[in-house]
Amino acid sequence: DAKTTQPNSMESNEEEPVHLPCNHSTISGTDYIHWYRQLPSQGPEYVIHGLTSNVNNRMASLAIAEDRKSSTLILHRATLRDAAVYYCILRRAGGGADGLTFGKGTHLIIQP
Amino acid sequence: NAGVTQTPKFQVLKTGQSMTLQCAQDMNHNSMYWYRQDPGMGLRLIYYSASEGTTDKGEVPNGYNVSRLNKREFSLRLESAAPSQTSVYFCASSPNDRGNTEAFFGQGTRLTVV
Numbered sequence: 001d002a003k004t005t006q007p008n009s010m011e012s013n014e015e016e017p018v019h020l021p022c023n024h025s026t027i028s029g030t031d032y033i034h035w036y037r038q039l040p041s042q043g044p045e046y047v048i049h050g051l052t053s054n055v056n057n058r059m060a061s062l063a064i065a066e067d068r069k070s071s072t073l074i075l076h077r078a079t080l081r082d083a084a085v086y087y088c089i090l091r092r093a094g095g096g097a098d099g100l101t102f103g104k105g106t107h108l109i110i111q112p
Numbered sequence: 113n114a115g116v117t118q119t120p121k122f123q124v125l126k127t128g129q130s131m132t133l134q135c136a137q138d139m140n141h142n143s144m145y146w147y148r149q150d151p152g153m154g155l156r157l158i159y160y161s162a163s164e165g166t167t168d169k170g171e172v173p174n175g176y177n178v179s180r181l182n183k184r185e186f187s188l189r190l191e192s193a194a195p196s197q198t199s200v201y202f203c204a205s206s207p208n209d210r211g212n213t214e215a216f217f218g219q220g221t222r223l224t225v226v
Binding site: 093 | 116143145147152153154155156157162171202204206208209210211212214215216217218219220
């Protein structure tokens with residue numbers, strides 16, 4: 001099963017950019033990189049996903065390394081509402097039981 | 113637009129009791145999932161259903177059974193609850209189980225087994 005490694009926690013200041021790293025050295029060529037976040041006492045929420053190229057949406061940007069062994073979720077201007085646990089996961093193109101397998105994620109703390 | 117709805121939101125069971133957690137989605141999704149989340153931990157997959165009529169075991173299936181009742185509904189049953197099953201349970205759905213689709217999660221069921 002493809003696995004990811006993330007820092008346990010990170011801290012940032014409000015209104016500053018945040019770069020959340022994720023290592024996935026055993027990624028296969030057909031694995032999609034997904035990011036989800038979980039606000040306190042809520043279910044996980046989709047943030048963004050990509051395969052090879054960098055991706056942007058209204059919530060964040062995803063920067064994928066050229067060798068695809070790492071990626072970075074970028075929150076361009078953090079707010080207090082962005083304080084959450086962020087999960088980087090790999091989802092196989094063909095599906096299967098290890099699709100959407102979550103690790104412990106990164107606990108993002110935003111300081112006012 | 114309800115998305116993924118789980119019932120109940122909270123439940124307390126005595127050891128040995130049985131119960132069924134209900135999950136329904138209104139997005140016409142093919143794939144549905146059940147997870148558990150223990151304090152300070154990530155989500156662990158219990159069972160999933162890639163499409164109506166199919167179910168498969170995930171990482172931690174022991175002590176649970178599932179039923180994909182129809183395309184909308186996916187239930188999780190605890191036949192004989194144990195304290196180790198105290199957890200928050202999340203249901204999720206996605207258009208299919210392929211890698212380029214996003215998943216949508218319910219708000220969770222907080223289960224305590226005493």
